[in-house]
Amino acid sequence: MSLLAFGQTGQVARELARLGVRTLSRGDADLSDPQTCAEVIMASGASAVINAAAYTAVDRAEEEEALAFTVNSAAPAAMAKACAAKKIPLVHISTDYVFDGSGVAPFTPSDPVAPLGVYGRSKAAGEREIRMTGAVHSILRTSWVFSAHGANFVKTMLRLGAERDALSIVSDQIGGPTPAAAIARACVDMAERLQHDPSVTGTYHFSGAPDVSWADFARAIFAEARMDVAVTEIPSADYPTPAARPLNSRLDCAGTHAAFGISRPDWHRGLREVLTELRII
Numbered sequence: 001m002s003l004l005a006f007g008q009t010g011q012v013a014r015e016l017a018r019l020g021v022r023t024l025s026r027g028d029a030d031l032s033d034p035q036t037c038a039e040v041i042m043a044s045g046a047s048a049v050i051n052a053a054a055y056t057a058v059d060r061a062e063e064e065e066a067l068a069f070t071v072n073s074a075a076p077a078a079m080a081k082a083c084a085a086k087k088i089p090l091v092h093i094s095t096d097y098v099f100d101g102s103g104v105a106p107f108t109p110s111d112p113v114a115p116l117g118v119y120g121r122s123k124a125a126g127e128r129e130i131r132m133t134g135a136v137h138s139i140l141r142t143s144w145v146f147s148a149h150g151a152n153f154v155k156t157m158l159r160l161g162a163e164r165d166a167l168s169i170v171s172d173q174i175g176g177p178t179p180a181a182a183i184a185r186a187c188v189d190m191a192e193r194l195q196h197d198p199s200v201t202g203t204y205h206f207s208g209a210p211d212v213s214w215a216d217f218a219r220a221i222f223a224e225a226r227m228d229v230a231v232t233e234i235p236s237a238d239y240p241t242p243a244a245r246p247l248n249s250r251l252d253c254a255g256t257h258a259a260f261g262i263s264r265p266d267w268h269r270g271l272r273e274v275l276t277e278l279r280i281i
C-alpha cells in the first residue's frame, strides 16, 4: 500500500508521517491551487490519498472566506476527481463545526449540516463536492484535535497556565477531544479497507471519549501536568469570538465502529502521551 497525504506540518499530517505515510508540504502542493493537487495525484502512483491539509484558523476564516473555500472545498474536490480518475480511494478529514450544535444528542453522520461560520461552511462544501465526484471515499469528521505539535487547546492551556494562576474557560461547549495520532491511525486503516472494499464509502464520525466541556478538558490538562491553575467556568457569551462555535459538538461514532471496527480513543490516555512527548510528565 502506497499512501500519499496532503499536509506535512499539521497535527494529523505529522502523525501520518510517523506511520510511514508520504506527506506533501505546501511547496509540493498548495491547496490554494486545486489543479496542482490533482496533477500531483495523477503523477504519484499512490494506491490511496489522505487529505490532512486544511484552512483551520476558525476566526480568521471569517475574514478570508474565498481562501478558506478554495483550500477546504475546491482543493478536496479536485483531489476527489483525480482519485476517481485513478480509481483510488480518498480519505478526507472534516469537522464537528459542520453542525450548528443544537440539542444535546450526539450528531450522527446523516444529520443535516448547518455550520455557524465560514470555516464550517467551507468544510461542509468540501464534503458535498467529494460526494458528487463518485470517488471511493471516507469523509472522517473529528473534533477538538490535539497533539504535541502545532496549534491546539492543550498547548494554549500549557502556555497560558504557565503565565497565570487562574483562567476563565467556556463550559457550555461539549465535545470529544481527539488525539491526532488516533486520527492518523484511523485514516490509514480506512484507506487500506477502502482499497479492498469500496462499499464502505461514506461519512464517518471519530472523536475522543468521553465528551467534556472545554473547562473540563482544561482542568484535566492542568491536573495531568501538575500545574496549579484555577479554572473558572464561563458561558460562551462571556468569551466573544469572531466565529461562533457549536455548543453541542458530540459526535455519534457508532457507524465507524460498525463499518471499520474502529473505537473512540480515550483522550485521557492521548493527553498523557502528548504531555510525555512534550517532556512535561
Ligand SMILES: NC(=O)C1=CN([C@@H]2O[C@H](COP(=O)(O)OP(=O)(O)OC[C@H]3O[C@@H](n4cnc5c(N)ncnc54)[C@H](OP(=O)(O)O)[C@@H]3O)[C@@H](O)[C@H]2O)C=CC1
Binding pocket: 007, 008, 009, 010, 011, 012, 013, 025, 026, 029, 030, 031, 032, 051, 052, 053, 054, 055, 056, 071, 093, 094, 095, 096, 123, 142, 143, 144, 145, 146, 150, 151, 180
Ligand atoms: N484542529 C482541529 O481541532 C480540528 C481539525 N479538523 C480537521 O482535521 C484536519 C487536520 O487538521 P490539523 O492537523 O489540526 O491541521 P493543522 O491546522 O495542524 O495543520 C493544517 C495543515 O494544512 C496545511 N495547509 C494549510 N493551508 C494549506 C495550503 N494552502 N496548501 C497546502 N497546505 C496547506 C498546513 O500547512 P502549513 O504548515 O504550510 O500551513 C498544515 O500542514 C483538517 O481537515 C481539519 O479541518 C477537524 C476537527 C478539529
Ligand SMILES: Cc1cn([C@H]2C[C@H](O)[C@@H](COP(=O)(O)OP(=O)(O)O[C@H]3O[C@@H](C)C(=O)[C@@H](O)[C@H]3O)O2)c(=O)[nH]c1=O
Binding pocket: 056, 057, 058, 095, 096, 097, 142, 143, 144, 145, 152, 153, 156, 160, 167, 168, 169, 170, 173, 214, 239, 245
Ligand atoms: C484560550 C481560551 C479559549 N477558550 C475557549 C474558546 C473556544 O470556545 C474553546 C477552544 O478554543 P480554540 O481556539 O482552541 O478552539 P477552535 O480553534 O475553535 O477549535 C476548533 O478548531 C477547528 C479547526 C475544529 O475543527 C474544531 O473541532 C475545534 O477543534 O476554548 C476559553 O474559554 N478561554 C481561553 O482562555
Ligand SMILES: [Mg+2]
Binding pocket: 056, 057, 058, 151
Ligand atoms: Mg484554533
